[in-house]
Amino acid sequence: MSLKITLIGAGSVVFAKNLISDVLQFAELSDATLCLMDIDPARLKVAKVMAERIVAALGVKATVTATLDRREAVRGARYVICTVQVGGYKPGTVIDFEIPRKYGLLQTIGDTLGVGGVFRALRTIPVINRIAQDIAEVGAPDCLLLNYTNPMAMNCTAVHRAVGIPHVGLCHSVQGTSQQLATLAGLPFEDVTYKVAGINHMAFFLKFEYKGQDAYPLLFALLDKPGFNAEKVRFEMMRRTGYFVTESSEHQSEYVPYFIHHGKKVIERFDVPIDEYLRRCEAIIGTWEKTEAELLGGKDGIVVHPQSHEYGSYIIHSRETDTPRVIYGNVPNRNLIDNLPAGACVEVPCLVDAQGIQPTHVGTLPPQLAALCQSNINVQDLTVEAALTGKREHIYHAVMMDPHTATVLPLDKIWAMCDDLIEAHQKVGLLGDFAPVIPHTGRAWAGTGDRLIADIRLDEKATSRKKDGTLHAEVVVINPRPKAVTASLELRATPYGSRLSSRPPLKLKIAVPAGKTVRKPVTLPHGTPLSQGLALRLESPSSDILTKDYLVRPRTVLQAGGEGARFELKLAGFPAAEGTLKVKNRSIHFRIAVDDSKITPSAVTWEGSTVELFFAASDSDPITPFFLLPQPGAKKVTCLSSARKPFPGLAPRITPSRKGAGYEIEIEIPFATAGISSTAESLLFDVYANVTALGDAHSGGRTSLGGHFDSHANPNHFTRVEFAR
Known part of the structure; x- marks a missing residue:
């Protein structure tokens, strides 16, 4: 039985012509069976006639077959060459360019990385993995997949992870660039040697030598040569990194953040061809009739060119004849490049002979090159993860x-x-469904996102006011799911710091419509004052419901005698403020030092640098607030009432902090102004500090002595300060 070589995507007839003629010009392969497969019958017909004319022109004994059945094409094949383009120019490529352009995102090629590369991979990976699965099931036992389809690294990574068959990704950038560099340096190519490694389209010439000598100085000399303007992006990257990259400037410009987004001047300076791939596709489509006539041979017969530098035919020949050759292939990183992730698709030198593809160990890339590669690998890995798992969040x-x-x-x-691109692809059948995410987030429903959230909220004012030994609360259940759910819950009240209760739990069943929130008032017997602390524990036997507790911490009691009651506020675990509260002559003497290195005034107190004070005589008495607003430089401070008007008769003082950044405020407030009786022996208070920048390295925030963001509205969370009359 003759050697069977299958070409899937044979409708890419120009590329197919080169591959077929390359293979058949090896005498040892000239009697092979060439099986052509495509989903477009018209293109497949052209490809078959073209291949038969190549056979006739070369005078070889090869057999050409054609089929629309992919699995039959793969059956018994020893080599499967993949050149598919899923989605074609229209609608696939057009969608990839038009939607990002609406958002101001410009592209040049969009087939390897970036948003265009991501979505090309998402629609291609399912197809190429089905090809790989066919190879595993009906291909020859030692069948090798030769992939030419972009995005190369993403497709090959997907095949490696999902199916694991022998495969190699092939590109012509190493061959083409090595010859281009020799020409630019004025060197005969036959005397040039090189070593390249990295990832597809971002591999680097680690060595570029002429007769054993480092020839890079010839390339760097071109940077200062008057009138030299070839490959501006790639030479600029060489200038900055020290090494020349394999793929063209139009490709390279969209793999890094240094060119396209910096505006028209930079784009023109580096000759970045925006929308280049669209123009190329349209040109090919526009000349298809002429190309078709040339491929079919016309009256003068088909023209067969000498073998190209594409690796495909050389790999097949080396493997069949045990002729050693070195090619550059895209393969899984199995101890090949030490400072790139294991399993990533890397492009390295490979020995090919009867033993197959044998990648060689490169070692460690220069760190700047590894960093550039890693920035692309991050995108590749997440795209493959999205394609293989169906998790929509990984597309984002x-x-x-x-x-x-x-x-x-x-x-x-x-x-x-991304949402627009997913929808556009799904409308034309290029993408299937992906697992939903929490709207506008990168978190999947599967897990926390699709669980019901059950919360218990205590009405502390009503509980304190009624004084009937009953807790008045509300259970809130949020159902994010697309269907109605009945939540089974248990609610119990326990002492603060304990999970034990002497009373049985209150059992609840709450029906929640799809996508809705339900609030249910509840009451529980509880005889302990809130000031002693308690915990409302909400639980569910179902793991599909996330439940939250409500905690009332025991009231803190401070003594204001002697030096006064001292307090400290922390923000994210770091000290943010400290101060004292004294009582003298029926007045409150308050001092606070705030570590705020960026004093920022604001019309809204909680958005700028502010100290907020709240006083009450008891849990049931009104709250009197004071807002202290420092000015930049700690030169002035204003005290405002709840009406945001200056408090008459109060004269707060401010000085720069004695401990470094920040400020210190002192204010004396008469009992009557704070709503405290002249005969009182204690008072309730809370203090907030709104910090714009904490120290020299931390962002700001809002913190309080009571520990709750809303404690200023609830005296149950206030601190009690006791003092002698």
């Missing part, structure tokens, strides 16, 4: 990690753009 993650996209769009626009 892949695009947000793309170096080019991240320089152009904020996160909300990235999410919206």
